[in-house]
Amino acid sequence: MEPVLTKNFRKGQPPMSLREYEAAGGYQALRISVREHSPEEVVRIVSDSNLRGRGGAGFPTGQKWQGLPPMDKSALPRLVIANLDEMEPGTFKDRYLVENDPHQFLEGLIIAGYACRSELAYVFIRGEYLAPPADTIERALAEARDAGYVGRDILGSGWNYDVHIHMSAGRYMCGEAMGILNAMEGKRAIPRTKPPYEVTSGAWGKPTVVNNVETFCCLPHIILNGPGWFRKIGKAKDVGPKIYGISGRVKRPGSYELPMGTTLRELLDQAGGMLNGYQFKAALPGGASTMYLDDSEMDVPLEFESLKEIHCYFGTGTAIVADHTTCIVGLTHNLQQFYARESCGWCTPCRDGLPWIEKLYRDQEEGRGQPGDPELLMELSRSVHGNTFCALALGAVVSIESSLTKFRSEYDDHIRLHRCPFKDQH
């Protein structure tokens, strides 16, 4: 496919300045939105495009915006939050997008603000992304403000929209929609009871739309080329261009823009295949919070719908590849260490269950595994599953269940040998 999200990327060079971006057709989509469409029309166009949120959950973007309550003077300003927390292990697509084309992201953020009748946006950036990409965004934002794309009376429309940057201080829970609201308010990033959903009552009680960076990046292209064009991109059921990622022992790890519905086999081909001497064993297709796919599942389209059909998640679309030397028990232990450490502590099954799970994995890796441990892990995983306020705890345990189903023999080997059979290899 023709590059869409990456068409202005210039390898090894700084991203396009505002003037260069404009010369390449940039900010035309914003002009068209503001001058030719009402906000409701923009919402309808985005709904018609079938764009689904790129942060991991895949909620339809237009539908999310349609959930905003009727305009109410007591609930102003409406807020838009761009989620650039990107703390999902194995995920590096949003950084790639904003580092290489910050204006594409900002244009999308401004179009979303217009569609949602918002006056104020925050770019929520994970603390580690200070320099770059935070400084890249700040420079681009200053240019956009000087050019009148951000601020008062944008393009003579009478509409005001300001964009602020919030640098986070690091916690996985900040990437969750309710967590991000609490973090913005200067509180611990813990979940909130739903409803009310954030579109009704978000940060400081204001109607708030939270979208992922890649979602915003799709918007200028949908406005310029139309929803029908967007719906035609895709190889299976979901649509649009997608920044896939792949890492691990592959020849060319990195980000690749491919049509939605690309398979793992095709993605691995893009990356040049496995490094010489290494064989593919498994992949977490969309970050740490997705289920393992094994070599029999390499031809399943990587997208929300097709993966759901085989009871897996698409997540962020950035695949972590495990090779034949990777211990699945050890890798799952690594994931559980992350989740146990990052649990915000609000819900007991997550706060207390994950450290127990982590300890059991450590036992397997250090030769103390006992018969019955795999069953206990499954039971613990199921007691976390669905018993917490937010969905991150669910994401934490799906790797346990899928590894036990697909790689049970590795658990049994650890228990039988009283050691990790891969230990001398990693």
Added chain:
Amino acid sequence: MLTDAERRDIESEIAASWDKRAASIPALRALQAHRGWVSDEAIRDIAAMLEMSTDELDAVATFYNLIYRHPVGKHVVKVCDGAVCWILGSQNLMQYLEQKLGITSGGTTADGMVTLLPICCVGDCDHAPVMMVDDTTIRDLTPGRIDGLITSGFEVGG
């Protein structure tokens, strides 16, 4: 006591925020940019500026990974222990650093130069294994690269 410069920086964060409480994370970051870490006394002083109780602000400060409530060295070296770095041997690099610096993860060298910490996946997995030295990400790490950084006193600029 906050210095005038610290107070000014915190005040400008308050001015840019929705309300005083919303400035808590930016204010903690601003103070830490001056001192490297956030002491009990600093929590009390900042809380007064934000009209929060010290416990409320400390609950925030202790929740976020990048706010240090203990003194840290001149440089903070954060080794990514995310899944991809783990697959590519980050645990060996952490051990190598521990051995070379003579400290364990979480510790600070006796000369106060370096604090060593683990960090969650930093979103550079196509260049794994990686670590951060202060705010700079060091990609495609090898023991040789670590030796070079140690020799240079972890002066990576930026």
